[in-house]
């Protein structure tokens with residue numbers, strides 16, 4: 001396992017981030033985990049699963065006591081005790097050998113073990129140093145796990161995801177070298193340079209596809225409830241690099257994000273923005289007693305299937321659209337023409353709503369994603385007509401208003 005501190009946030013965000021290297025146990029080229037033969041196939045290795053099951057998730061309480069570690073409420077530490085639930089999540093996520101999986105908060109490694117057993121190449125980001133140290137020891141012989149000891153919310157995500165592709169390329173290269181060494185020694189030949197340098201370089205380039213062709217990452221996590229929204233805001237826009245998020249959430253939040261319709265009191269800006277970026281699906285509920293310590297509320301698993309940027313609803317401007325939606329919901333009881341002040345004059349909003357075939361008295365909570373999209377275009381067209389083409393987007397107006 002490689003344990004590192006990668007993808008540190010920009011300087012302004014580094015206060016308190018303190019990512020650090022716990023340990024680095026580098027793999028010698030060609031060296032494989034003990035369980036693998038030298039003549040491994042030239043693809044990322046899959047660990048033998050036997051030892052993974054030496055530790056049962058149900059024993060978490062006992063193992064924490066032995067290590068003298070108390071669950072920290074401040075870090076949302078509610079460990080999953082049920083291996084059945086964990087394997088259901090990995091199965092629902094369709095994890096296949098060689099898949100790239102980002103895990104947030106591996107904790108005592110309960111979900112991590114299931115992901116590795118399914119053959120995933122896992123990058124796990126854990127904020128708690130004590131737990132990171134434990135994981136670094138436990139998974140020392142597993143190069144398929146890359147452990148990042150840091151706060152996920154302070155990570156430069158594109159950099160973290162790029163590091164996952166690099167990790168996969170390194171493992172593939174090691175497997176290939178091991179295979180070549182195995183073949184050479186089996187045939188009794190002397191090890192020779194069988195490739196010209198240029199050919200080796202070409203092969204390496206072929207193994208490192210460009211961004212658009214790279215396989216997308218899956219994110220699978222038993223999240224601390226208090227960072228759910230921030231993680232969604234951070235990850236939902238990355239549909240060009242992430243295929244799906246499989247999150248264990250507070251049940252009430254999962255229901256609110258997946259089972260509320262326009263017009264309901266619980267229809268919020270987060271519903272509109274979630275639907276803009278993905279298709280959310282409630283998978284199953286998890287009894288609160290399956291966690292240690294048991295939280296006050298039940299959990300659930302939700303799949304967020306991310307929409308690639310080119311397939312999202314067409315809006316005049318993404319940041320402007322998000323600002324429009326948030327402003328419209330900022331005073332939920334008011335009709336939209338009033339809640340959208342001062343971004344737009346009430347008369348402008350009423351005219352735009354009418355142009356979309358909507359009631360002038362519509363409230364934000366009455367509107368669907370598509371209707372918000374139509375409203376954004378109607379407001380844009382009106383602005384262009386009024387300003388002779390120099391219409392401002394809401395975020396521009398906001399920025400100027402703050403000056």
Ligand SMILES: C[S@@+](CC[C@H](N)C(=O)[O-])C[C@H]1O[C@@H](n2cnc3c(N)ncnc32)[C@H](O)[C@@H]1O
Nearest residue numbers: 075078079080105106107126127128151152222
């Ligand atoms: C709900 S526990 C889940 C632990 C483990 N995955 C399981 O299923 O048993 C959440 C984990 O996230 C870690 N964590 C909390 N905040 C974090 C953050 N901002 N970044 C990364 N990890 C975090 C906690 O230390 C804890 O290990």
